[in-house]
Structure formats: C-alpha cells, structure tokens
Amino acid sequence: MNILIANDDGVFAPGIQALAHALKPLGRVVIVAPESERSGFSSALTLDRPLRPIPIAQDIWAVNGTPADCVYLSMNGLFDFEFDLVVSGINSGANLGDDVLYSGTVGAAFEGRLMTQPAIAVSLAGPNVRAYQHPADYAVAAQWVHDFIANGLPTLPPRHILNINIPDVAELKGAKITYQGRRSQSKPITSHVDPRGRQVYWIGLAGEAVADPRKDVGEIQSDFFAVANGYVSITPIQMDATNYDILGHLHDSLSPAL
Template sequence: MNILISNDDGVLAPGIQALAQALQPLGRIVIVAPETERSGYSSALTLDRPLRPVEIQPNIWAVNGTPADCVYLSMNGLFDFEFDLVVSGINNGANLGDDILYSGTVGAAFEGRLMKHPAIAVSLVGHHMAKEDYTLAAQWVYEFIQNGLPQLPERHILNINIPDVTQLKGALVTYQGLRSQAKPISSHVDPRGRQVYWIGLSGEAVAEPHKDESGLQSDFYAINHDYVSITPIQMDATNYQVLKQLDDALKNTVL
C-alpha cells in the first residue's frame, strides 16, 4: 500500500512520527504535514498565497499550510503515484462529539474521502501523553489496518479516538456524541493596552443515559469506559429526516 500520513500538530509531532514508524510494514509511508501546529483549521484550504512543500527528510514533507492543504496537494499532483489510504494523526487530544466541526485532524482525513479505502482520523485522548503512549496507540492503528479495513459508503471516513490507558477493554463502534456550550472566552489586556481574547475551552460531554436507536453508545461513552471509539462520519450533512417535512412546509411559501 501507499499510505499518506498527515496531521494538525505539525510534521515533527510525536504522534505522527510514532504512526509512521508503526505503519512501515504495510508499504510505502509518506508524511505530508503542516510545518507548524494547525489545530482547529477543520477542512480549510489556503487560497490567498502559494503553498511550499519542502522534503525535510526522505518521504517527510513539511507544508506552509493547513492539514487539508497537505492532503489536497498530495492527492492532486505533488507525487507521481497514487495513495491507497490516508491516515491523519495521531492527534494530541480528543476529537469527540462536536470537536469534529473544528478538527484539523478530521479535516485532513476528509480530504482523503475518495480513497478506495476509508480515510482514518486518529486521536489519543489523555493528559500529558508521553512518547510511549503514542507508540502504543500507533500499534493499535497498525493492527486495525492490517486486519482489514471495513467497507464504508463513498465519502465516509472513520473517526477513531483511543483512550490513554494502560489496558484497553476493546473497541466500540459509536455515534457522535454531544458537547454542552463552550466555556466563556477569556479577556485580557496586552502590554500595549489593547483588549485581546482567548477562545474558551470545549464544553463538557452532554449526559447520555440511554443508547441510541441502534443500541450503540456514544464516542464519549467509549472513551470514558476505556474503549477505543470508532465512528463513521460523512461529508453529506443533509438531514434527510427533516428534508421532506421542510419541503412540505415551504411548498406554498414564496421565498
């Protein structure tokens, strides 16, 4: 396999290095990632300036752009061969629930949504992760891919979150959970007397006392109970349950 690896933590982040090392037995591994951290960039593409990919080591490229830029370039002419799989990560921290709206890790994976295998976004959930923690998570990803990736419909990817625990209980297929409203912004005055703001922390997980209609649990549930969370997510954000109802409601309305 030709496997493209990207992330939003930067080309030299420990998570991407551990992932590349673990996946070596699967085929040709190429890293194309932002030259510095680009967390929170979602699927943003850089359109106002040229991009500059630089090969800093064999098969390791740094790009002055976003995670999605990196995958877009790689799949649209940067190389003279095609990739079979895109793996984004291993992210430093969770991408659970509403996080996927902002996540550069998920954004990079979505750029690989047209692969013949489902693209994968991988995050390690914990605090103060050490290099060894990423190595263990990367080994799990290697075994997951080696055992055969599941078939998904077109334009779907897998969002995988791995808890940073010494003993995993296994893996659960999960649905995307919910977060409560984000914490308030933090206001400060800089040394020149100007008002500045920091974005607040993510909201807490919304309590989910019951399983969903399929009998499955949320991604938050899996992580909180020491399971790997595997969530299929899609590009098509249309709410088909509401679609017909809305059409009927607006048929006689002049818009």
C-alpha cells in the same frame, strides 16, 4: 500499499512520528504535514497564497498550509504515484462529539474521502497527552492503528471516514463502534489586557460531554462513553450533513412561500 499520513500538530509532532514508524511494515509511508501546528483548521484550504511543500527527509514533507492542504496537494499532483490510504494523526488530544466540526485532524482525513479505502482520523484521548514530547508516548496507540489496518478495513459508503479515538490508559479494554456524541456549550471566552494596553480574548475550552442515549442505535454508545470506559471509539462520519428526516417536511412547509 502507499499510505499518506498527515496531521494538524505539525510535521515534527511525536504522534505522527510514532504512527509512521508503526505503519511502515504495511507499505510505503509518506508524511505530508503542516510545518507547524494548525489545530482547529477543520477542512480549510489555503486560497490566498501559494503553498510550498518542502522535503525535509526521505518521504517526509513540510507544507506552509493547513492539514487539508497537505492531503489535497498529495492527492492532486505532488507525487507521481497514487495513495491507497490516508491516515491523519495521531492527534495530541481527543476529537470527540462536536470536536469534529473544528478538528484539523478530521479535516485532513476528509480530504481522503474519495479513496477506495476509508480514510482514518486518529486521536489519543487523555488529560496528559498534550504534554507528551516523545513518540514512545504514542506507541501503544500507533500499534493499535497498525493492527486495525492490517486486519482489513471495513467497507463504508462513499464519502465516509472513520474517526478513531484511543484512550490513554495502561491497558485498552477493546474497541467499540460508536456514534458521535454531543458537548454542552463551550466555556466563556476570557478577556485580558496585553502589555501594550490592548484588549485580547481567548476562546473558551470545549464544553463537557452531554448524556444523550439514542434509541435508534440500540446498544451502541457514544464516542465519549467508549473512551471514558477504556475502549477505542470507532465512529463512521460523513460529508453529507443533510438532515433527510426533515427534508420532506421542510420542503412541504416552505414551498408555498418560496
């Protein structure tokens, strides 16, 4: 099996190194990742300048672009062979709820959405993970991903991926299939004056999780709930964002005016 690994933390990030090491027993592992951190780039592609994939070691490439660029190049001519699976991560920090709208980790996985096997976005969730500097800090999560893939990936509808969040706990309780939770409004921006007297702004932190039990999914809980209780969260997400529940109603109500 040929496995493509990308991320948004950069090609030298400890999470991607741990993941590559853990997946090598499953086949050929190729890392194609941004040359530096590209968090928050979602599915952005670079269209205003050329991209330069640079091999920095055996089966490790650095790209001067976004996470989605890395997967797009890899699956559209950079190599003379095809990949069987795309795994994005391990991200340093959670990608829960509304995070998937912005996440470069999820964006990279979505570029692998047309593969026969579901692409996977993997994140390590915990208050201290952004300070981790060594692949050993991600070893438990990486081994979980190895076992998950080795046991056989589930069959999903076309254009779906799996968004996986692994809690940074001493002992995992197991895994739960979850739905995408919701966050409250983001924290306010903060304003400062830089040393040259110019006003600058920082984007506020993400909002907190919002309790939203959904009757249509039975006993299934949100990704926030699973991670908060020590379980790996496995959420199927899709490219098609059409709201089919209101599609007909909207058509009927607006058609006379269109």
